[in-house]
Amino acid sequence: xxxxxxxxxxxxxxxxxxxxxxxxxxxxxxxxxxxxxxxxxxxxxxxxxxxxxxxxxxxxxxxxxxxxxxxxxxxxxxxxxxxxxxxxxxxxxxxxxxxxxxxxxxxxxxxxxxxxxxxxxxxxxxxxxxxxxxxxxxxxxxxxxxxxxxxxxxxxxxxxxxxxx
Amino acid sequence: xxxxxxxxxxxxxxxxxxxxxxxxxxxxxxxxxxxxxxxxxxxxxxxxxxxxxxxxxxxxxxxxxxxxxxxxxxxxxxxxxxxxxxxxxxxxxxxxxxxxxxxxxxxxxxxxxxxxxxxxxxxxxxxxxxxxxxxxxxxxxxxxxxxxxxxx
Numbered sequence: 052x053x054x055x056x057x058x059x060x061x062x063x064x065x066x067x068x069x070x071x072x073x074x075x076x077x078x079x080x081x082x083x084x085x086x087x088x089x090x091x092x093x094x095x096x097x098x099x100x101x102x103x104x105x106x107x108x109x110x111x112x113x114x115x116x117x118x119x120x121x122x123x124x125x126x127x128x129x130x131x132x133x134x135x136x137x138x139x140x141x142x143x144x145x146x147x148x149x150x151x152x153x154x155x156x157x158x159x160x161x162x163x164x165x166x167x168x169x170x171x172x173x174x175x176x177x178x179x180x181x182x183x184x185x186x187x188x189x190x191x192x193x194x195x196x197x198x199x200x201x202x203x204x205x206x207x208x209x210x211x212x213x214x215x216x
Numbered sequence: 217x218x219x220x221x222x223x224x225x226x227x228x229x230x231x232x233x234x235x236x237x238x239x240x241x242x243x244x245x246x247x248x249x250x251x252x253x254x255x256x257x258x259x260x261x262x263x264x265x266x267x268x269x270x271x272x273x274x275x276x277x278x279x280x281x282x283x284x285x286x287x288x289x290x291x292x293x294x295x296x297x298x299x300x301x302x303x304x305x306x307x308x309x310x311x312x313x314x315x316x317x318x319x320x321x322x323x324x325x326x327x328x329x330x331x332x333x334x335x336x337x338x339x340x341x342x343x344x345x346x347x348x349x350x351x352x353x354x355x356x357x358x359x360x361x362x363x364x365x366x367x368x
Binding site for chain 2: 066068069074098103107109114123132152159174181185191193
């Protein structure tokens with residue numbers, strides 16, 4: 052089948068009680084809501100309304116929009132998400148950030164090495180997303196320190212447990 | 217809004233139905249619709265050209281962790297309220313509200329947990345109607361609360 056966008060966005064509000072037990076409230080909202088207005092309304096309106104009737108505390112929220120393939124095709128026999136293509140990149144401040152691609156194609160790995168061929172056309176297309184602006188016109192990839200990713204420097208094949216993603 | 221995390225994630229699955237994913241952090245908040253379109257048209261094809269797994273789901277995730285102080289000693293998330301709304305199509309929407317405040321006199325004595333003062337949900341209902349909210353199953357919350365009950 053194909054990835055199909057869901058018509059809604061899911062808001063999950065995480066709450067904790069005195070003993071740090073966790074619970075959450077899940078609601079759907081129209082995907083057509085203005086993002087800026089809605090993000091402003093979450094803490095000031097939705098969280099405030101919950102605070103009026105609950106004595107747990109809101110510790111965070113997550114807004115998610117998804118596209119899902121409900122009947123995906125069967126992957127190839129050689130596919131294995133634990134065979135990762137691990138790309139390392141530098142930020143503009145010299146820090147390193149990595150991105151793992153599950154089930155990297157063996158044909159993208161240089162024979163007799165575990166190095167991913169960064170000169171391969173398909174690999175270049177992918178790495179341009181990491182260190183360029185081809186994903187979005189205005190947004191680009193940053194590290195968890197919010198530093199822009201400026202250069203992919205290495206790609207290696209590793210075997211890592213799938214639970215790590 | 218600088219504290220809001222901005223992630224895109226492509227979920228991949230292999231022949232043995234094991235899951236993996238790629239996560240990228242974006243530099244700024246953009247329209248979720250534009251972002252997911254870009255992920256579908258740019259990131260997914262580029263990924264599928266270098267992997268033999270298949271993409272089963274893509275997500276655009278905005279999230280924020282809020283600073284908080286420890287709630288009062290009476291708070292207990294398992295002391296929740298199950299609230300029902302009848303909407304304008306006569307469907308029933310439902311939400312679970314954790315840790316219903318024990319400072320609210322919401323039940324009569326010997327009411328077995330049935331919340332008798334439904335007006336305590338008026339503000340929440342007003343907010344949800346304004347935002348055209350739906351419950352987790354997608355049923356619109358656009359009517360009045362018809363019943364609510366405590367459960368643990």
